[in-house]
Amino acid sequence: MAGKEGNLPAAMRLGHDHARCIEEAMTLAAELCARRGARLTELRRAVLEFVWQSHAPLGAYAILDMLSAEGRKPMPPTVYRALDFLLQQKLIHRIASLNAYIGCIDPGRPHSGQHLICRLCGTVAEVDEEAISGAIAASARDLQFSVEHQTVEVTGICVNCVPD
């Protein structure tokens, strides 16, 4: 057996090399923006890096505070504009049920991710299951509903927060 961490997403593997998560996310973001002619400015880079500091989503005002602590003193619109840019570039997701933002684990590929949110540790794991998105698409088709965006947010207790 591979143990309980066998095939889990990084977010739910306690000992994972998170510095590498951040580094990969930042490198990929830079590449994608360059390819798209989108400007990943210092501010936007800083916001994205803060969002990636953990696998728990971060609120806009938490980001504001972190930027303030760094010496910048941005006002809310500045942060929201950076977040809007990152959302447009699909570098982050907004978690509607938490009013907070989290890094996208696979910004290069078009996808409608699903998020598993641990109520105890706050960790959010993104998965992309065709079985889920396909079932939603099929149900919408039955109703002749033209889907633009799927929000799937599953709240519960992650493997690290339940007794074995």
Next chain:
Amino acid sequence: MAGKEGNLPAAMRLGHDHARCIEEAMTLAAELCARRGARLTELRRAVLEFVWQSHAPLGAYAILDMLSAEGRKPMPPTVYRALDFLLQQKLIHRIASLNAYIGCIDPGRPHSGQHLICRLCGTVAEVDEEAISGAIAASARDLQFSVEHQTVEVTGICVNCVPD
């Protein structure tokens, strides 16, 4: 062929008898609360009825305004408490992506509903597809994630808002 309104949920059938939607919802709510020993007070009843005025979700402050127009002059906590009660009794759902509230179409049966939200007319149709909730449950099981709540909100264009 039954036409485009063949098997659609009431929310998406333009000519449906909405007075009956309201009446059935209110009757069922009264029955369920009685059965559970929960107090469906006048205020809570009024809030539920406002939520059911249409198949588009209603914000807390819109409800506040409607109560004010009726002569009551409640403050926000009063409305939020009524909404909390209705949420606990599963008589309404909160649509996280809209910060708004909508009547539950089947409060008697335990279920995790999915919501299709039309970006144009605001109508929200609730469906309960085992294929969707099952796929989510299966994915969570893979990750040893214990699910407490599923939020599925699908944004797009409903059948009444697209050209034929």
Next chain:
DNA sequence: AATTAGTACGTTATAATATAACATAATCAC
């Protein structure tokens, strides 16, 4: 390197959503 068009950011103010904390009133169980 100046011009300019477009984009990004700064700043002020305020809107929209939600809750904490405590007081009063209604209802229920006995």
Next chain:
DNA sequence: GTGATTATGTTATATTATAACGTACTAATT
């Protein structure tokens, strides 16, 4: 009816988000 419980009223404030307008930076072209 008395006391316990639940519901609502009230004041104040927290949290999340955006409108509107001004300034500065960037990139492309001359």
